[in-house]
Amino acid sequence: xxxxxxxxxxxxxxxxxxxxxxxxxxxxxxxxxxxxxxxxxxxxxxxxxxxxxxxxxxxxxxxxxxxxxxxxxxxxxxxxxxxxxxxxxxxxxxxxxxxxxxxxxxxxxxxxxxxxxxxxxxxxxxxxxxxxxxxxxxxxxxxxxxxxxxxxxxxxxxxxxxxxxxxxxxxxxxxxxxxxxxxxxxxxxxxxxxxxxxxxxxxxxxxxx
Numbered sequence: 009x010x011x012x013x014x015x016x017x018x019x020x021x022x023x024x025x026x027x028x029x030x031x032x033x034x035x036x037x038x039x040x041x042x043x044x045x046x047x048x049x050x051x052x053x054x055x056x057x058x059x060x061x062x063x064x065x066x067x068x069x070x071x072x073x074x075x076x077x078x079x080x081x082x083x084x085x086x087x088x089x090x091x092x093x094x095x096x097x098x099x100x101x102x103x104x105x106x107x108x109x110x111x112x113x114x115x116x117x118x119x120x121x122x123x124x125x126x127x128x129x130x131x132x133x134x135x136x137x138x139x140x141x142x143x144x145x146x147x148x149x150x151x152x153x154x155x156x157x158x159x160x161x162x163x164x165x166x167x168x169x170x171x172x173x174x175x176x177x178x179x180x181x182x183x184x185x186x187x188x189x190x191x192x193x194x195x196x197x198x199x200x201x202x203x204x205x206x207x208x209x210x211x212x213x214x215x216x217x
Contacts, residue, residue, distance in 0.1 A: 009033060009043050010052050012089060014064050021062040032089065067211060079211040091156065097149045098158035102204035104130055104138060127162045131199035150200070158206050164198040 012033060013021065030040040047053040051073055054063035071077065082099045108128040136146035154161040169176050169187070173194025177184040186197045 009035075009040075010047055010064070011084060011092075013053070013062075014067075015084070015086060017064050019064050019066060021064065022060065024062055033092075034090075080208055081211060083207040083209050094152055094156035095158060097153040098156050098204070098206060100139060101130060101135070101150070101153045101159060101202050102206045102208070104128075104135070105202055105204050106208060127160070127201035127203050129164065129199040129201050134199070154200065154202070158204070160203040160205060162201040162203075164200045167196040167198060169194040169196055 009029070012029075013024070024044065026037070026040050026044065029035070029044075030037055033040070035043065044053070048055055052065055052070065054065065055061070056063065065073065067081070071079075082102060084095060088095050105128050109125075112125050112128075130150070132143055132147045132150060135141075135150055136143045139146060139149075141149075153159055170193055173187050173189065176194070176196070177187055183196065186199075188195055188197060
């Protein structure tokens with residue numbers, strides 16, 4: 009709701025048509041009122057009762073309110089409001105992919121023998137730790153994201169380690185949890201891999217005089 013109101017205004021609205029808002033966002037009437045009230049309580053939207061004016065907080069203000077640093081965001085097309093849940097989940101995945109890209113690029117700059125990567129692995133546990141949510145919630149959100157139009161997806165495959173599971177875990181202790189034993193052989197479980205189709209944009213820093 010905040011993103012929609014921000015998109016259709018210059019930051020101020022003299023009136024919010026709750027019926028129209030519910031229709032556009034496909035909310036029930038009760039959910040529309042509850043969500044708007046919650047946004048006002050969180051100070052994402054200010055309301056001046058004397059002037060009957062709504063103030064849709066700026067992105068800079070949102071950074072302060074939410075304790076978020078940085079000016080980089082994901083471009084949202086108005087046509088994608090019908091898929092807002094998928095967009096939000098895909099945006100989180102895209103941010104993880106962006107961070108992994110930077111790490112990969114830095115490794116290449118240092119001369120490490122790393123190959124060019126187009127897709128990046130994101131496990132349920134990694135996503136859960138990144139968002140601070142349960143594994144069940146992370147799994148649901150990752151599934152919704154990979155089924156969306158905003159990401160490219162490559163299903164993870166198990167790598168056969170034969171009888172060398174113990175040696176592999178000794179050499180790569182950080183991957184020990186991904187090694188499992190089945191039918192007399194060891195396997196390395198690889199997570200699903202993602203690439204983003206979303207566009208990142210950096211908000212301009214306001215001029216100071």
